[in-house]
Amino acid sequence: MKILKNILILFLGMSVVFSCTDLETELLDSEAGADANNEFIKYTEDRALEFLQSSYNSLATFTDQNNIYALGTHTSDELIPPTRGVDWGDNGVWRTLHAHNWDATHASVLGAWNNIHQNAFATNGIIFSDVSAETDAAARFMRAFYTYHAMDMFGQVPFREVTDGPDVDPKVFSRTEAFDFIISDLETALPHLPSIGPSPTNAQASKATANYLLAKMYLNKAVYFADNPAGPYTFDNADMDRVIEHVDAITADGYSLDPDFFNVFTANESPEIIFTSPNGSGQNRWMMTLHYDQNPSGWNGFTTLADFYNKFEDQDSRIGQEAAKDGSEFGGIGKGFLIGQQFTRNGDILIDSRSQKPLQFTPEVPLAGAATEKGIRAIKYHPADHGQYILMRYADAYLMKAEALFRKGETSEALDMVNNLRSIRGASTLNSLDESILLDERGRELYWEGYRRTDQIRFGTFTDTWDHKSVTDEFRVLYPIPSIAVASNPNLEQNPGY
Numbered sequence: 001m002k003i004l005k006n007i008l009i010l011f012l013g014m015s016v017v018f019s020c021t022d023l024e025t026e027l028l029d030s031e032a033g034a035d036a037n038n039e040f041i042k043y044t045e046d047r048a049l050e051f052l053q054s055s056y057n058s059l060a061t062f063t064d065q066n067n068i069y070a071l072g073t074h075t076s077d078e079l080i081p082p083t084r085g086v087d088w089g090d091n092g093v094w095r096t097l098h099a100h101n102w103d104a105t106h107a108s109v110l111g112a113w114n115n116i117h118q119n120a121f122a123t124n125g126i127i128f129s130d131v132s133a134e135t136d137a138a139a140r141f142m143r144a145f146y147t148y149h150a151m152d153m154f155g156q157v158p159f160r161e162v163t164d165g166p167d168v169d170p171k172v173f174s175r176t177e178a179f180d181f182i183i184s185d186l187e188t189a190l191p192h193l194p195s196i197g198p199s200p201t202n203a204q205a206s207k208a209t210a211n212y213l214l215a216k217m218y219l220n221k222a223v224y225f226a227d228n229p230a231g232p233y234t235f236d237n238a239d240m241d242r243v244i245e246h247v248d249a250i251t252a253d254g255y256s257l258d259p260d261f262f263n264v265f266t267a268n269e270s271p272e273i274i275f276t277s278p279n280g281s282g283q284n285r286w287m288m289t290l291h292y293d294q295n296p297s298g299w300n301g302f303t304t305l306a307d308f309y310n311k312f313e314d315q316d317s318r319i320g321q322e323a324a325k326d327g328s329e330f331g332g333i334g335k336g337f338l339i340g341q342q343f344t345r346n347g348d349i350l351i352d353s354r355s356q357k358p359l360q361f362t363p364e365v366p367l368a369g370a371a372t373e374k375g376i377r378a379i380k381y382h383p384a385d386h387g388q389y390i391l392m393r394y395a396d397a398y399l400m401k402a403e404a405l406f407r408k409g410e411t412s413e414a415l416d417m418v419n420n421l422r423s424i425r426g427a428s429t430l431n432s433l434d435e436s437i438l439l440d441e442r443g444r445e446l447y448w449e450g451y452r453r454t455d456q457i458r459f460g461t462f463t464d465t466w467d468h469k470s471v472t473d474e475f476r477v478l479y480p481i482p483s484i485a486v487a488s489n490p491n492l493e494q495n496p497g498y
Contacts, residue, residue, distance in 0.1 A: 040162045042129035049135060051126055055142045056203055058119045060280035062450065063389045065288040065302070067111035069450055070097055071153055071479060074108075076452035077466045078308045078443060079378075081301065082370035088301055095367050100471035104480035104498050112153060113482050120146035124162045137192035141205035144185040144213060151178040152220070152454055155229065155478045155495060158485075172491045179224050182217060186210050197254035198271045198394075200387050203278035208253045212274055212392045215246035215400050223458055230474035231460055235407040243404035247397045250274065255394040259424055261317050262335045264395075265380045267387040272395055276388035282381020285389075285448065286333075289377040293353050294333055295345060296383050303375025304447070305467050306363035309337055311440050316427040318444055330384040338377040339363065367468040378448050395421070395445050403438055414438075421445065435459055473497060 043051065062068055073079050074097040081094035088094055096102050102109060123146075126139035150157045157178040158170040173181055189210055196206040218240070222233035256271040264270045265282060290298025312319040320336025325347035332345040342350040342359045352359040354372055365375035381389075398421065406414035415433040418441055422430065425445075430437065439459040443452065456462040463472045475497025486492050 040125070040128065043125055043131065044129075045131050045135065048126045048129055048131045048139070051122065052135060052138055052142070055119060055123055055139070056277075057279040058122070059203075059277035059391065060389075061115045061119070062391060063277055063280035063282070063284050065284050067108050067115055068149060068153075070094075070108040071112050072450045072453045073448060074098060074302075075100065075102075075462075076456055077461070077464075077469075078304055078447050078452050080303055080305050080365060080367065080375065080468065082303065082365050082375060083368045084300060084370045084372060084374075087299070098367060099469055100473065100476050102476075102479070104483040104486070104494065106480075109479050110482040110484065112479075113150075113485060116146050116150045116153075117158065120150065121160060124160070128162050133192040134194070137189035138205040140185040140189040141193065141210055141213070144182045144189070145209075147178060147182050147185075148213060148217065151175055151182065151224065153479050154481060156481060156492060157181075158489060158492060169489050169491050172489075175224050175229075179217065179221065183214070186214050186217075190214075195253055198256075198269070198273055200267055200269055200273055201276060201278070202273050203276050203388065206253075206274075208250045208255065209275045209392060211246040211249045212397055215243045215250075215397060218242040218246070219400050219404060220454065220458055228474070230457075230463060230477045233458070233460075237408050240404035240408045244401050247401040247404075250394065250397050255397070257395060257398060257421060257424055261425060262321055262380070262382070264393060265382070265387060265390065266385040268385070272393040273387075273390060274394060274397070275392035276390050278388065280389045282386045282389050283383075285381045286379050286383055286386075289338075289379065290333070291342070291352070291359060291372060291377075293350055293359060294342065295330060300372055302377075303361075303365050304337065304378050305365070306376070307467060308443065308447070309339070309363060309376050312337075312444055313427050316422075316444065317425050318427075318447075328384070330382065333379065333382065333384075335379050335382050338379060380448060390449070393449075396442075396449075396451065399438075399442050399445060403442075406433060406435075406438060 074081055074094065080098055081088060083089050083095060093107055096106065097108060120143055123139045123143040127136055127143065147157055155175045157173040159173055160170040164170070190207060193205055193207045193210055196202060196208060221239045222235045223229070226233050254271070255274060258264050258270045258272045264272050287298050288301045289303065290296065291300050292298065318336065320334055323334040323343060324331040325343055325345065327346050329345065332343045332350065339361050342361065344350050350359045351357070352372055360373055361376055362374055363376055398417065402414045402417040405417070411433055415430060418433060418438070419429050422428070439455060439461065442455050453462065457477050462477055463474050465472060475495065478495045480495055480498035481492050486494050
C-alpha cells in the first residue's frame with residue numbers, strides 16, 4: 001500500500017490545500033506511516049534519513065519568486081513587481097502585495113501557509129520515531145526552521161501530532177508559545193548537530209545553522225512578545241547577549257566575511273555560506289528580473305525602487321559589477337543593480353525588440369503600465385556562475401551581532417563592526433550609528449535575499465509609506481490566516497484587521 005502519499009491523510013487537519021508550482025517536490029512513499037487503523041508506524045533509521053533528505057530538498061520552495069519569498073520581499077521597500085502590459089498582471093496579486101492591500105484570500109498568503117506547514121509537519125514522523133540523536137537533531141532543526149517562518153509571518157501556528165487522526169483539529173500555538181517551541185527544538189538539537197565549516201554546498205543542518213536561527217529568534221524576540229505586533233518593541237539586554245553568543249559560535253566554526261561580495265552567490269568556495277537549498281539555485285532570481293532580450297532571456301519583471309538604489313555610494317562594491325562584454329555566453333549581463341544602457345555579450349548596444357530603441361533601464365518605475373525599460377534590475381546570482389540558493393550566510397549573522405551590540409548601548413563596538421564591513425565592501429567610513437543607518441546597512445548587504453520585511457518590522461518602518469505604497473495599516477505586520485484554514489480548523493482565529 002502507499003502510505004503518506006503527499007502526507008495527505010494525516011495532513012488534512014492542518015487545513016492545507018496543496019498548490020502546484022514549478023518547484024514542487026515529490027514526497028516519499030514509504031511502508032512507514034499510518035496503518036489501517038490510522039496508528040503511526042515509526043520509521044526505521046534508513047527511512048527517517050530518506051524523509052530528512054526530502055525535507056532538505058523541499059527547501060526549494062524558498063527559491064520561488066512567489067509565496068514565501070513574495071511575502072518576505074515583495075511587500076518591502078526594496079522590490080517592486082510592476083505590471084508591464086499584460087505581463088505580471090495576474091489579477092493584481094503582485095501589485096496588491098507591494099501596495100499592502102492583500103486579504104485572507106490572496107494566493108501568496110495561501111501558498112506560503114501551505115508550503116510552510118506541509119514541510120514542518122513532514123518532520124514530525126522522524127522526531128516521533130526511534131532514530132539516532134543526529135537524525136533527530138537534524139529533523140528538529142528543520143521543524144524549527146519552517147515553524148519560525150510560520151510564527152514570523154502569521155503569528156499563530158497550528159500543530160498536529162503524527163498520532164492524530166484526520167478528524168482531530170490541530171491545536172494552535174500562540175506566537176509566544178511557538179517561540180518557546182522553536183527554542184526548545186533548537187536547544188535540544190544543538191549538542192547533536194555536526195560542526196561544519198563554510199562550503200558552497202552547506203545543504204544540511206549543523207551547529208552553525210542552529211546558532212544562526214537562535215540568533216535570529218532572540219534578535220526578534222521583542223517583536224514576537226510585544227503586546228501589539230506592530231510595536232513599540234522593548235529589546236532586552238539578555239536577549240541581545242544571546243544573539244552575540246550564538247553569532248560568536250558561528251564565527252568559532254570558521255565562518256567570516258567574504259572580501260568578494262558577489263563571490264558569495266557563485267559556485268565557488270566562500271567563507272560565508274552557512275545553509276543552502278540542495279534542490280534549488282538562484283535561477284529564479286535572475287529570471288524574474290532580466291529583460292526578454294538579454295541572454296538568457298528573462299521574464300522582464302521585478303525591479304528595485306529608486307529610493308532603495310540611492311542608499312548606495314558609487315564606490316560600494318555591492319551596487320554592482322560591470323558586465324564582461326567579452327563574447328562569453330552571458331558576457332553582456334552585469335552583477336548587482338543593472339541600470340542605464342544594456343549590452344550584448346560582445347559589448348554592442350542592446351536593442352529592445354518591442355520598442356526598437358536602445359534598452360536603457362531607468363530608476364523610475366510605475367506599479368502598473370510599466371514600459372519594458374522601466375526599473376533598475378538586480379542580479380546577485382549570475383547565470384554564468386551561480387551556486388546553490390543561500391538561506392543563511394555569515395554577513396547576516398555579523399550584522400545581527402552589530403545590531404545586538406547597538407541595542408545594548410555598546411554603540412562604539414557596533415560602529416566598528418559596521419565600518420569593518422563597509423571597508424571590505426569599498427564604502428566610506430561612518431562617523432555615527434543609529435537605527436536608520438543600521439537598517440540601511442542591512443539593506444545594502446542583504447537586498448533581495450528575503451530578509452527585508454522582518455527587518456523593517458523590527459526597525460518600525462514596515463508601516464511607513466514609499467513609492468506606490470500609501471497604506472499604513474499596523475495590522476499588516478502579520479499576514480492573515482488563509483480563509484480556507486480558518487473555516488476548516490475552529491482552533492484558528494483570524495488575525496485582527498482581516
